[in-house]
Amino acid sequence: MSQDLLYIIASIGLFGIGLYGLIVAPHIIRKILAINIMSIGVFMLLVASASTVNGTPDPVLHAMVLTGIVVAIAGTALALFLAGKIHTLGQASDKDGH
Amino acid sequence: MDSLLNVDILLPMLVGLPLIAAILTTLAKGHGLRASISIAVALIQLIIVVALLSWLSNGGTSLEAQHQRYSLGGWGAPLGIDLTIDGFSALMLALTATLTLVLTVYSRYYFFEPHAQLDKTARFWPLWWLLIVGINGLFLSGDIFNIYVTLEIIGLAAVALVALDGSRAALTAALRYLLVGLLGSLCYLLAVALLYRTYGTLDLAQLSVIAEPTAITWAALALITTGLLLKTALVPLHFWLPLAHGSAPAPVSAILSALVVKTSFYLLARFWLDALAPASTDYGLIMLGILGAAAIFWGSIQALRATRLKLMVAYSTVAQLGYLFLLFPLVLSTGDTRDAGLTGPAVSAIAYFIVAHACAKAAMFLVAGNIMRTFGHDDIARLHGLAKYMPLSLFTFAIAGASLIGLPPSAGFISKWLLLNVAIDAAQWWWVIIILSGGLMAAMYVFRVLNIAFISVDEKAQIEPKHLPTNKLPTIMPLCAFFLAMLTIALGFNAELILDLVTIGDDV
Numbered sequence: 358m359s360q361d362l363l364y365i366i367a368s369i370g371l372f373g374i375g376l377y378g379l380i381v382a383p384h385i386i387r388k389i390l391a392i393n394i395m396s397i398g399v400f401m402l403l404v405a406s407a408s409t410v411n412g413t414p415d416p417v418l419h420a421m422v423l424t425g426i427v428v429a430i431a432g433t434a435l436a437l438f439l440a441g442k443i444h445t446l447g448q449a450s451d452k453d454g455h
Numbered sequence: 456m457d458s459l460l461n462v463d464i465l466l467p468m469l470v471g472l473p474l475i476a477a478i479l480t481t482l483a484k485g486h487g488l489r490a491s492i493s494i495a496v497a498l499i500q501l502i503i504v505v506a507l508l509s510w511l512s513n514g515g516t517s518l519e520a521q522h523q524r525y526s527l528g529g530w531g532a533p534l535g536i537d538l539t540i541d542g543f544s545a546l547m548l549a550l551t552a553t554l555t556l557v558l559t560v561y562s563r564y565y566f567f568e569p570h571a572q573l574d575k576t577a578r579f580w581p582l583w584w585l586l587i588v589g590i591n592g593l594f595l596s597g598d599i600f601n602i603y604v605t606l607e608i609i610g611l612a613a614v615a616l617v618a619l620d621g622s623r624a625a626l627t628a629a630l631r632y633l634l635v636g637l638l639g640s641l642c643y644l645l646a647v648a649l650l651y652r653t654y655g656t657l658d659l660a661q662l663s664v665i666a667e668p669t670a671i672t673w674a675a676l677a678l679i680t681t682g683l684l685l686k687t688a689l690v691p692l693h694f695w696l697p698l699a700h701g702s703a704p705a706p707v708s709a710i711l712s713a714l715v716v717k718t719s720f721y722l723l724a725r726f727w728l729d730a731l732a733p734a735s736t737d738y739g740l741i742m743l744g745i746l747g748a749a750a751i752f753w754g755s756i757q758a759l760r761a762t763r764l765k766l767m768v769a770y771s772t773v774a775q776l777g778y779l780f781l782l783f784p785l786v787l788s789t790g791d792t793r794d795a796g797l798t799g800p801a802v803s804a805i806a807y808f809i810v811a812h813a814c815a816k817a818a819m820f821l822v823a824g825n826i827m828r829t830f831g832h833d834d835i836a837r838l839h840g841l842a843k844y845m846p847l848s849l850f851t852f853a854i855a856g857a858s859l860i861g862l863p864p865s866a867g868f869i870s871k872w873l874l875l876n877v878a879i880d881a882a883q884w885w886w887v888i889i890i891l892s893g894g895l896m897a898a899m900y901v902f903r904v905l906n907i908a909f910i911s912v913d914e915k916a917q918i919e920p921k922h923l924p925t926n927k928l929p930t931i932m933p934l935c936a937f938f939l940a941m942l943t944i945a946l947g948f949n950a951e952l953i954l955d956l957v958t959i960g961d962d963v
Binding site for chain 1: 600603604607610611614615618623626627629630633634637638640641644645647648649651652657
């Protein structure tokens with residue numbers, strides 16, 4: 358059970374670190390990374406919760422983590438695309454200004 | 456009951472049909488074809504919902520279960536995913552189907568320009584339908600993890616739709632919306648993990664039976680509330696909404712303000728009053744009400760100060776969302792049995808409010824879109840002569856505005872009247888002051904626009920010619936907005952229709 362507790366503390370810690378980074382980090386890429394650290398924290402809690410008394414892991418939680426990873430990838434991809442597009446547009450308007 | 460009205464087919468169809476539309480509009484070539492497919496699907500969706508409603512009001516009540524259920528793939532809870540429906544979610548589905556149809560017709564003309572960027576309109580339709588998939592799925596979900604998935608579908612599709620414009624402002628607003636949305640979903644997912652660890656189920660109905668007021672449940676409820684308040688944009692977490700709703704294309708703004716923010720509110724109501732009701736404390740409920748009151752004042756003040764029409768309408772959404780949160784303190788002493796699910800006079804009043812606001816706000820955003828198309832801008836200070844050039848649009852704006860203010864005979868009047876009744880019955884007179892002053896402030900920002908619109912161009916000789924309208928709109932675009940505004944009047948005269956629907960579960 359102490360192992361379980363370790364995972365819980367670690368995942369809450371990751372969630373907290375990510376949340377701090379999301380709020381404090383000035384750069385957009387850092388914010389996107391921070392969101393990913395937060396989601397890893399949540400996924401770890403889900404995976405850790407899958408251990409049961411009789412040793413066979415709970416498949417529902419694994420399915421949830423897989424779905425969560427897919428969602429995280431989609432969200433990250435969209436965020437990176439938008440950040441890249443904003444950056445390119447910003448450069449273009451800077452050139453126009455000069 | 457014949458096979459057409461079989462709920463076993465209807466519930467999954469409401470999720471499957473928009474998904475098919477999303478695929479078809481991706482494959483189809485040409486704006487005309489994509490729009491025709493979409494209008495056809497939107498019609499079928501409305502017919503399905505009407506069939507579902509008639510099933511619910513005829514046979515649905517005689518079933519012993521209050522929540523009507525359908526197990527996807529034949530796997531029941533707790534392992535499988537259940538689709539459920541009750542009076543409240545049925546009403547939300549009906550609202551979604553109606554708005555989808557009107558906005559789809561509007562979008563067919565809004566995005567049709569001979570020389571428009573083709574890829575923009577090509578991207579619109581699949582994203583539009585994915586958004587509807589998410590909204591329908593969310594209202595039907597009886598499973599907290601499935602709700603997470605639908606929240607993400609809604610979030611990602613909505614962000615992409617906001618970014619559709621391609622301008623730097625729109626992209627920045629979309630990115631901020633995305634980060635806020637992801638943060639909200641992650642808080643929610645963490646709560647799902649905590650709840651599953653503790654109770655071993657993801658099913659909403661099972662949770663409502665076994666949930667206990669323990670520290671873990673409180674933590675989960677706090678996380679869910681934080682996450683969903685971010686997505687609902689309740690003051691002080693509203694910072695992302697005005698820009699996102701103000702930069703999106705008109706039909707997208709309309710559905711974001713009318714439905715998308717309310718999906719998270721619906722979930723909040725579901726968790727606080729139904730699934731996790733044993734853990735919801737009086738202080739928490741009152742706190743949500745106070746935040747709602749703050750939203751009414753802050754949103755109205757910002758709407759008064761806004762210089763652009765779309766921003767004003769978006770801030771008005773921030774204010775109107777505040778009213779919804781008055782639900783939480785008002786259930787306290789209305790005699791509602793708080794663990795009986797989403798029923799009772801306060802819930803009926805709020806459900807009616809949601810419908811009234813959705814129609815009025817969608818109409819307003821469409822009018823703002825029409826004005827932007829015609830005038831090339833939506834600067835409130837330069838809308839002189841609007842009454843002369845766009846009389847129908849202005850009339851629509853006035854009716855929708857009357858509903859927001861709460862003037863009879865609009866639906867907005869009935870919804871505020873119901874809310875006032877509930878507040879007085881609950882002996883919480885202070886909400887009465889807030890509801891009434893909110894209406895007064897809405898009057899101030901609506902009349903501010905009307906005032907400028909009636910100043911004729913001749914009186915303002917200094918107006919430059921380029922500020923005069925240049926584009927002519929297809930007649931159907933103002934008509935769509937007008938239809939929605941008329942809907943608020945029609946609902947004002949037929950309030951029992953909506954109220955009967957919400958109370959379907961009560962008779963059981």
